[in-house]
Amino acid sequence: MRIPVQINENSAEPLYRQVENQLRALIISGQLEEGTLLPSIREFASDLRCSVITVRRVYQDLENEGLLRTRQGTGTFVTGVEQEVRTRMGEENVRQLMNEMISRSYNMGWNRQQLEQLFQEILDTRESDS
Amino acid sequence: MNKTTAHHISDNYYMEDTDSVIVLKDVCKQRRQHKVGPLNWSLPHGCITALVGENGTGKSTLLHMLLRTLYPDSGEISWFGQSVQGEMPLELRQQIAYVSEKPSREEDRMTARTAGGFRAYWYPDWDEQQFDQLLQAFDVPADVQLSKISKGQRQKFELAAAIAAKPRLLLLDEPSSGLDPFAWKDMIIMLNQAMEQRDLTILITTHRMEEVKRLADYVVLMHQGQICGMQEKDELYQQWKEVWINPVQDIQTLNWLRECPGIIEWDDKPDGSVRILTADAQILQQTAEESGITTQVHGLEWEELLSCWVKDHHLKTDREARL
Numbered sequence: 001m002r003i004p005v006q007i008n009e010n011s012a013e014p015l016y017r018q019v020e021n022q023l024r025a026l027i028i029s030g031q032l033e034e035g036t037l038l039p040s041i042r043e044f045a046s047d048l049r050c051s052v053i054t055v056r057r058v059y060q061d062l063e064n065e066g067l068l069r070t071r072q073g074t075g076t077f078v079t080g081v082e083q084e085v086r087t088r089m090g091e092e093n094v095r096q097l098m099n100e101m102i103s104r105s106y107n108m109g110w111n112r113q114q115l116e117q118l119f120q121e122i123l124d125t126r127e128s129d130s
Numbered sequence: 131m132n133k134t135t136a137h138h139i140s141d142n143y144y145m146e147d148t149d150s151v152i153v154l155k156d157v158c159k160q161r162r163q164h165k166v167g168p169l170n171w172s173l174p175h176g177c178i179t180a181l182v183g184e185n186g187t188g189k190s191t192l193l194h195m196l197l198r199t200l201y202p203d204s205g206e207i208s209w210f211g212q213s214v215q216g217e218m219p220l221e222l223r224q225q226i227a228y229v230s231e232k233p234s235r236e237e238d239r240m241t242a243r244t245a246g247g248f249r250a251y252w253y254p255d256w257d258e259q260q261f262d263q264l265l266q267a268f269d270v271p272a273d274v275q276l277s278k279i280s281k282g283q284r285q286k287f288e289l290a291a292a293i294a295a296k297p298r299l300l301l302l303d304e305p306s307s308g309l310d311p312f313a314w315k316d317m318i319i320m321l322n323q324a325m326e327q328r329d330l331t332i333l334i335t336t337h338r339m340e341e342v343k344r345l346a347d348y349v350v351l352m353h354q355g356q357i358c359g360m361q362e363k364d365e366l367y368q369q370w371k372e373v374w375i376n377p378v379q380d381i382q383t384l385n386w387l388r389e390c391p392g393i394i395e396w397d398d399k400p401d402g403s404v405r406i407l408t409a410d411a412q413i414l415q416q417t418a419e420e421s422g423i424t425t426q427v428h429g430l431e432w433e434e435l436l437s438c439w440v441k442d443h444h445l446k447t448d449r450e451a452r453l
Contacts, residue, residue, distance in 0.1 A: 009367070009429035010427060010428050010429050011427075012371070012411050012412045012415065012427055014364075014368060015364045015367070015368055016364065040326060042322055042325050042326050043322070043326070045347075046318075046322050046344055046345075049343040049344060050363070050364050051177075051346065051347040051348070051362055051363040051364050052177065052347050053177075053347055053362050053364070054362075054364045104419070107416060107419045107420055108419050108422070109422060
């Protein structure tokens with residue numbers, strides 16, 4: 001199975017974080033269902049053109065978070081995520097994204113009022129577009 | 131195992147519980163034109179390591195010392211924790227398979243099948259079934275003289291025979307040199323599959339970036355007979371970035387940016403913009419943004435990454451020499 005993870009080589013974000021964040025999002029959003037067998041570490045690394053060390057680290061981290069489980073001899077599977085956990089982790093993810101965005105905007109000299117205004121504006125445009 | 135000397139570029143990297151398959155300690159070899167070494171390095175177990183660097187920089191010399199077809203003048207090499215005096219013992223040699231850029235002429239008049247039979251004498255763990263499967267899966271004719279099959283087929287035979295010997299260590303010296311894209315793709319698949327199937331360590335020399343991307347876990351760089359270091363591939367790709375800053379009037383701000391850590395090249399362009407190569411793009415970007423300067427960050431091409439690595443190595447050795 002081809003896991004839709006995209007690597008951005010121009011990003012300052014470390015590669016394993018890019019892969020980990022995207023894979024986590026796929027699981028939490030339910031795009032990767034419970035019981036899905038993930039590619040082997042070597043296979044996934046070759047698909048992504050990255051090293052097995054990176055994929056191993058990602059699998060281990062997500063296993064520690066309870067999102068993946070490895071069964072000896074069979075492979076790594078997506079575990080079930082309860083609705084409540086899903087909502088909480090989803091919110092955590094969005095919160096992190098927003099925090100990053102806000103920090104960078106502040107660095108570029110934006111203030112709270114400007115940000116709030118722009119945020120509203122973008123939301124409104126999107127609503128009227130759809 | 132000497133971790134500190136082997137990986138002085140990235141000290142924070144970890145190697146899991148794996149040990150090293152080969153360890154080199156102060157290994158030197160005088161060649162006609164130049165000296166190779168002293169080399170201090172260890173090859174990580176269970177991974178694919180790419181050995182890169184210019185032609186004539188000592189990569190093949192190193193491989194031949196690992197095969198014991200060449201003895202070092204001084205220093206020590208150990209294989210699977212075992213050091214060797216004189217000729218390499220057979221039971222150790224049987225755990226190592228080797229594929230070179232040019233196949234040996236000795237087997238030219240044999241077919242893949244008969245050559246396989248001969249190799250089975252050498253390698254007691256020879257897996258005939260896997261050998262047949264590989265030939266079939268990758269379209270290598272089993273009953274045609276090896277000198278009469280195409281270069282791609284010949285190289286696939288060499289790889290299949292090396293894999294079927296069930297080595298613990300596979301040494302590949304520019305195995306893809308001159309291969310067409312189809313045979314090359316087959317080679318990548320074969321090697322990745324072999325890694326999946328059992329406990330194997332691969333050391334491969336290559337000039338192809340795509341090969342490093344598709345195969346390697348670690349990259350070792352040699353330059354002028356020296357090993358510049360070993361890095362986890364993904365760290366290497368992210369190690370240096372190109373940062374462009376738009377034309378800035380304020381010289382003071384520019385000078386301040388110049389003080390950012392990690393910069394190894396600073397190139398002022400005629401239009402006032404600057405192209406910077408740095409190991410810490412994040413700091414540079416942040417500092418620039420705080421002064422209202424916009425930046426663009428790009429990943430580097432393979433060749434540029436390698437020259438950054440060489441430059442970084444020289445800067446470090448110069449600094450150490452001064453201390």
